[in-house]
Amino acid sequence: MDWGFVFANALTLACIYGTLAIGISITWSSLGLINMAYGFIFSISGYGAWLTAQHISENGLIVILAGVLTGAVSGMVVCALAFIPIHDKPNFTVRGLIATLAISMIGTQALLWYFGPRSKSLPPLFGDWSLPILGMNMTADKVGAVVSSIVLLAVVLAWMRSSRRGLEIRAMMMNPHAAAIVGIGVRRTGFYVMALTGGLAGLASVLLSQTYYIGPFSGITPMIKGVSVALCGGLGSVLGAVIAAGLLGINEAMTSLLLGGHIVLITQFLLIIIILLIRPRGIAGILDRAREA
Amino acid sequence: MTGTWTDPTSAFDPEKPFRTVTTDDYMSPEAIWDETRRFKVPTYGVGRLRYYYKWPGHGSMLWRRLRYWPTRRTVLRFRGEYNPKTLRREKTIVDKRPIWWILGFIAMAIAPLFAPEEGQGALLAAAAVFFIYAAINLCWMLIIGTAGIFSLASFAVAGAAAYGSALLSIQFGLPWWTLPILGSVIGLVFGIIIAIPAIRLEGFYYALLTLGLVELCRVYVIQSKVFGSATGGLYGADSYIPEDWSEHAQLMLGYYASGAVMLAALTLFRFVNGKRLGRILRMAPEKREAFAEAVGVNYRAARIWVFLISSLAIGAIGGFYAAHFRGASPNLFAFDTLLLSLSMLVIGGLGRAEGAVVGTLIVVFVDRVLIDWGPLRLVLIGCLMLFVVLFLRGGLFGIKPQFRAWRDKKKSERRSSRAEKGGEMLPEEATETPDKDLLFFRRFDKMQREFLKKLVTDQVIAEHRQNPLGQHSEALERLLTYFRRQPTVEKYAITVVEPFKSYRLVALSGVRGVAPRLVEDKIYHSPEEAHHGLFLRRVQDLLES
Numbered sequence A: 001m002d003w004g005f006v007f008a009n010a011l012t013l014a015c016i017y018g019t020l021a022i023g024i025s026i027t028w029s030s031l032g033l034i035n036m037a038y039g040f041i042f043s044i045s046g047y048g049a050w051l052t053a054q055h056i057s058e059n060g061l062i063v064i065l066a067g068v069l070t071g072a073v074s075g076m077v078v079c080a081l082a083f084i085p086i087h088d089k090p091n092f093t094v095r096g097l098i099a100t101l102a103i104s105m106i107g108t109q110a111l112l113w114y115f116g117p118r119s120k121s122l123p124p125l126f127g128d129w130s131l132p133i134l135g136m137n138m139t140a141d142k143v144g145a146v147v148s149s150i151v152l153l154a155v156v157l158a159w160m161r162s163s164r165r166g167l168e169i170r171a172m173m174m175n176p177h178a179a180a181i182v183g184i185g186v187r188r189t190g191f192y193v194m195a196l197t198g199g200l201a202g203l204a205s206v207l208l209s210q211t212y213y214i215g216p217f218s219g220i221t222p223m224i225k226g227v228s229v230a231l232c233g234g235l236g237s238v239l240g241a242v243i244a245a246g247l248l249g250i251n252e253a254m255t256s257l258l259l260g261g262h263i264v265l266i267t268q269f270l271l272i273i274i275i276l277l278i279r280p281r282g283i284a285g286i287l288d289r290a291r292e293a
Numbered sequence B: 001m002t003g004t005w006t007d008p009t010s011a012f013d014p015e016k017p018f019r020t021v022t023t024d025d026y027m028s029p030e031a032i033w034d035e036t037r038r039f040k041v042p043t044y045g046v047g048r049l050r051y052y053y054k055w056p057g058h059g060s061m062l063w064r065r066l067r068y069w070p071t072r073r074t075v076l077r078f079r080g081e082y083n084p085k086t087l088r089r090e091k092t093i094v095d096k097r098p099i100w101w102i103l104g105f106i107a108m109a110i111a112p113l114f115a116p117e118e119g120q121g122a123l124l125a126a127a128a129v130f131f132i133y134a135a136i137n138l139c140w141m142l143i144i145g146t147a148g149i150f151s152l153a154s155f156a157v158a159g160a161a162a163y164g165s166a167l168l169s170i171q172f173g174l175p176w177w178t179l180p181i182l183g184s185v186i187g188l189v190f191g192i193i194i195a196i197p198a199i200r201l202e203g204f205y206y207a208l209l210t211l212g213l214v215e216l217c218r219v220y221v222i223q224s225k226v227f228g229s230a231t232g233g234l235y236g237a238d239s240y241i242p243e244d245w246s247e248h249a250q251l252m253l254g255y256y257a258s259g260a261v262m263l264a265a266l267t268l269f270r271f272v273n274g275k276r277l278g279r280i281l282r283m284a285p286e287k288r289e290a291f292a293e294a295v296g297v298n299y300r301a302a303r304i305w306v307f308l309i310s311s312l313a314i315g316a317i318g319g320f321y322a323a324h325f326r327g328a329s330p331n332l333f334a335f336d337t338l339l340l341s342l343s344m345l346v347i348g349g350l351g352r353a354e355g356a357v358v359g360t361l362i363v364v365f366v367d368r369v370l371i372d373w374g375p376l377r378l379v380l381i382g383c384l385m386l387f388v389v390l391f392l393r394g395g396l397f398g399i400k401p402q403f404r405a406w407r408d409k410k411k412s413e414r415r416s417s418r419a420e421k422g423g424e425m426l427p428e429e430a431t432e433t434p435d436k437d438l439l440f441f442r443r444f445d446k447m448q449r450e451f452l453k454k455l456v457t458d459q460v461i462a463e464h465r466q467n468p469l470g471q472h473s474e475a476l477e478r479l480l481t482y483f484r485r486q487p488t489v490e491k492y493a494i495t496v497v498e499p500f501k502s503y504r505l506v507a508l509s510g511v512r513g514v515a516p517r518l519v520e521d522k523i524y525h526s527p528e529e530a531h532h533g534l535f536l537r538r539v540q541d542l543l544e545s
Helices: A003-031 A038-055 A060-083 A092-115 A140-162 A164-174 A176-181 A186-208 A220-233 A238-258 A261-278 B008-012 B030-037 B097-114 B120-146 B154-172 B178-200 B203-223 B247-273 B276-283 B289-294 B299-325 B335-348 B353-369 B376-391 B396-417 B427-431 B436-455 B458-466 B474-484 B527-544
Strands: A130-133 A136-139 B002-006 B020-024 B054-056 B078-082 B089-093 B492-498 B502-507
Touching: A003 A038, A003 A140, A003 A164, A003 A186, A003 A220, A003 A238, A038 A060, A038 A092, A038 A186, A038 A220, A060 A092, A060 A186, A060 B376, A092 B203, A092 B335, A092 B376, A136 A140, A140 A164, A140 A186, A164 A176, A164 A186, A176 A186, A186 A220, A220 A238, A220 A261, A220 B203, A238 A261, A261 B178, A261 B203, B020 B458, B020 B474, B030 B436, B097 B120, B097 B247, B097 B353, B120 B154, B120 B247, B120 B276, B120 B299, B120 B335, B120 B353, B154 B178, B154 B203, B154 B299, B154 B335, B178 B203, B178 B299, B203 B335, B247 B276, B247 B299, B247 B353, B276 B299, B289 B299, B335 B353, B335 B376, B335 B396, B353 B376, B353 B396, B436 B474, B436 B527, B458 B474, B458 B527, B474 B527, B492 B527, B502 B527
Parallel strands: none
Antiparallel strands: A130 A136, B002 B020, B054 B089, B078 B089, B492 B502
16 A cells, blocks of 8 residues: 555645635634635635636746735625624524525536636746655645645644734634624624635635645535535634544545545544544534634 | 683572683693504505405404325415404415415416417427526525535536436436436435535635536537537437427427426425425524534534435436437536526525525526627626625525514614603613502693693683682683692792781792791782792793693
8 A cells, every 4th residue: 555645645635625724714713703605715716827827827826926916805795795684683593504505506617618617727836856755756736735734734823823803813713702892893803814815725725726626616516525524623623623623634535546436425424424423523623612603 | 811710519509690701712631641542653655564355254264274195285274363353264375485486486387378470490499498496596506505515516516417427318318308317326425425525614615615526527528529529419218208299299299398307306305395304494594503513413414415315316317308399508517607596596585495496597597598698697787686685685586584673673773763762760770660650640630731831821820810719610620620739848838927918939948847948039918819820930930841
């Protein structure tokens, strides 16, 4: 058995899922919104990166930046449409879920209508080289994905720990009411959070598009995976999301190696269900009613 | 505006000419009363008031009720009452929904006769799809609305049942009527499997998990060779529609059979939602489970029951789906289908049967009939859904109560912003006054003073100067009567400093033993002068009040 291959695959997948799941997790815990438009943000940032690669430059850095920017902007649009009008209205959680689903539907259909069903592919962002580490051959896209997602996540986490805005976001995650009382603008912070998580989705999109293609519906599966990772790790816990991303990445790589690719989803969900049956709030989720708002 | 008043006592002395005085015209004291009572607050037309048609009700028919088996309900819920004005017996229909339902059923029954000639096939096929989807949505509404379990897997259950029964029918050549039965068994098994995590998980964890399950089913079906990954679906199951009939007859049979399925689903909805199980579940909505548990409601068992019942029903509908379309397609598991059906529920309004049916009608119409629009029709549905979620609380059928709540809010805002009708006391002062007569007295006093202020004119003052005591015109008499009736505290009086030479004005203390205080330094030299000075002072006070 090729442990090196399994490890490399698991690491790559874990990084990408982690990037997605942390975005979903932060959105849920700070805004109380399950962002189902995440898949749409994912697709549209892929398209943004593709348009940039077509019309402006094929430089990897610029393309990644374009994807992240598109994701951030569309995240803010989603915030303006689905968070701002209803976040103080009754039954916000269900309505927010449905509103983001509706945005997802509108957005993906608009993408389908405008760009057509044919999928696009991005130019290789990290070049064509490969790197032998510990006896295994890490290709450029894998190394690039791992390095860039780890770097961006580290930057985001450092920013959230050290900056004023990050402090506000963390305060919202702990207790939104108290945060509002001490003068943290809920709506403004909502925009920050959605821009941040949208940017993360954009990054994951650009990274995943190295292996898959960009299509109007290409965001759905990654979103569902990201949601399940966030769920498994415990909604609202960054550490849990990282652990769960690692676990599921290993599981996916192992399953596709041992049992075949078509079983991956089944083992994935069995694993998630088992974890959730043991810990109903996820691996690192806070038990009992931490967030009632 | 001035008139002339003749002193009636002049007639006692016919030698002299009649004494006449110029004075005010007669002014009705009720004018102020009417003006004060008039409703001057601007009212805006915020819809009409609730209006119910009052049916005449005969006394002997008072207790006659038409009940329908097996319930003890009347066909229409009436409220009997007496009209307080005519004292006649009247009946009001409290809930008109049964009428609308029956009209809708009649419309559905005769709709195929009125379908336009061209495109009739497409319309009838779309209508059959509408019926089947509405049936599934009704069962799903039991889970989402009644039980409050946010499960997104109901179309997965339907799809699994359709696939399973179609597969069995193809493999073993089973006849069509076994398909719903097989489907219900598969649905029940699926329901049990899905219900296990539902016991432990709550709310969103469950929604996301079921979303994942749907995706799992889709990927599995798309990749599996048995389920027709190559042909894009599994076809060839036995159907209840005979192949040798004409196309029109086949469509009609499909239409009415699907309609019957929807009717069955409606019946199920009514029997689950409107009876004991539904009551228990509405007692324990999300986030209030703890309270329900504390008062002894076993909501967990009820939720599992509803889940299993509706899974069974959805499975049966899935089997019927396979028998209707002669197979199943992976489209049933697609994220778009899930979104569309969720939008049907949301547009109609969560938790209502009519919401499920009308929402399905709207969405299926846009999706299947406006097919020329391409992807735009899904955009339209998405916009509808977004609009409903952002602005309405209970979907289309929640508009009426929401509008009423809004109107009531506006009404009470306006009522509380009215300052004029409250009287002389501030509202909070008024509520804390034990003697409510005081409120009315002050209000009356204010209106009286307003009226009297209008009577104070130069003529009246001139008349009083001329003749402070004795017969007065009507206006002056009213003023003096009012002044006379004032309480003793701070009432003006005349004190005699030196008889017939000097008089001064004082104000009474109102307390026995406490001397009156001097009001002014002025000294009057005759009683008439003093009376007039006192009068002027009182008039002054009245005008200032």
